[in-house]
Amino acid sequence: MPDRRNLLRGAAAAAGALTLSACKPVSQTQWVQNVLYTAEGLTRRAQRLFVGRHALAREYSKADIAPVFRANGTINPPTDDYQQHVKEGFAYWEVKVDGLVEHPLTLTLADLRKLPSRTQITRHDCVEGWSCIGEWTGVPLRTVLAMAKPKTNARYCVFHCADPMSDTDNDGVADDDFYYESLDLLEATHPQTLLAYDLNGKPLPVPYGAPVRLRAERQLGYKMAKYVERLELLESFAHIGGGKGGYWEDQGYNWYAGI
Numbered sequence: 001m002p003d004r005r006n007l008l009r010g011a012a013a014a015a016g017a018l019t020l021s022a023c024k025p026v027s028q029t030q031w032v033q034n035v036l037y038t039a040e041g042l043t044r045r046a047q048r049l050f051v052g053r054h055a056l057a058r059e060y061s062k063a064d065i066a067p068v069f070r071a072n073g074t075i076n077p078p079t080d081d082y083q084q085h086v087k088e089g090f091a092y093w094e095v096k097v098d099g100l101v102e103h104p105l106t107l108t109l110a111d112l113r114k115l116p117s118r119t120q121i122t123r124h125d126c127v128e129g130w131s132c133i134g135e136w137t138g139v140p141l142r143t144v145l146a147m148a149k150p151k152t153n154a155r156y157c158v159f160h161c162a163d164p165m166s167d168t169d170n171d172g173v174a175d176d177d178f179y180y181e182s183l184d185l186l187e188a189t190h191p192q193t194l195l196a197y198d199l200n201g202k203p204l205p206v207p208y209g210a211p212v213r214l215r216a217e218r219q220l221g222y223k224m225a226k227y228v229e230r231l232e233l234l235e236s237f238a239h240i241g242g243g244k245g246g247y248w249e250d251q252g253y254n255w256y257a258g259i
């Protein structure tokens, strides 16, 4: 199989060359310099031209499933709140949907499990250089978004997680910097973008983001928020966390992590 990243690089270069030769006056405007010519903007546009807006990520067979899925990042959120949910078997876990929506929602796990589900065997690619194939079951995020009815000015879906990322004052109480991520509504409504609650046919174990985690199969691992408790629809993520659209983005990773 040809290396997809190299193909994408080729596509990005081709799209860049095309834009330069075909639209020179446009390329000199501030808007294009700010948006299109950032490496990230170019990659996003080129990839979507090349692979299609809703092209599916590859799906695998049962035989390809890794015997043990690798866990990474937070593997057991240490807060009292989360540990209480573990004790209760997540019976009272809720996912809230709010922000720029006509119908704010609060969904229990049981509510999520009643909605039509999708199961997919996909490969998770972590930016650190490892991959793992697993079978995920969950509700397509677009089903939940359709229930909440995003307002016309909503552009991003922010995923708020239950795991704090530090205890910088060392008082034994984690600080207020919870893991978060975001997708634009194109990626959020992709058919393989799920609020997943099962891994390999069993309720998601704690290390993998119990009881609900995001799967966004055309994106790198860090986009796939675990321990999700709130979806917030926004016009911009400038005022969330460090303003870059995700915990790792705030530390310098690209917001657009298409693979």
Ligand SMILES: Nc1nc2c(c(=O)[nH]1)N[C@H]1C(S)=C(S)[C@@H](COP(=O)(O)O)O[C@H]1N2
Residues within 6 Å of the ligand: 069, 070, 071, 072, 073, 074, 124, 125, 126, 127, 161, 162, 163, 179, 180, 207, 208, 209, 221, 222, 223, 224, 225, 226, 227
């Ligand atoms: N809430 C939360 N989500 C997270 C992380 C995390 O630390 N906290 N790590 C991310 C990273 S870098 C990866 S590779 C995947 C790991 O998912 P896994 O543990 O199921 O392999 O989760 C992502 N989502």
Ligand SMILES: [Mo]
Residues within 6 Å of the ligand: 072, 125, 126, 127, 128, 221, 222
């Ligand atoms: Mo990762």
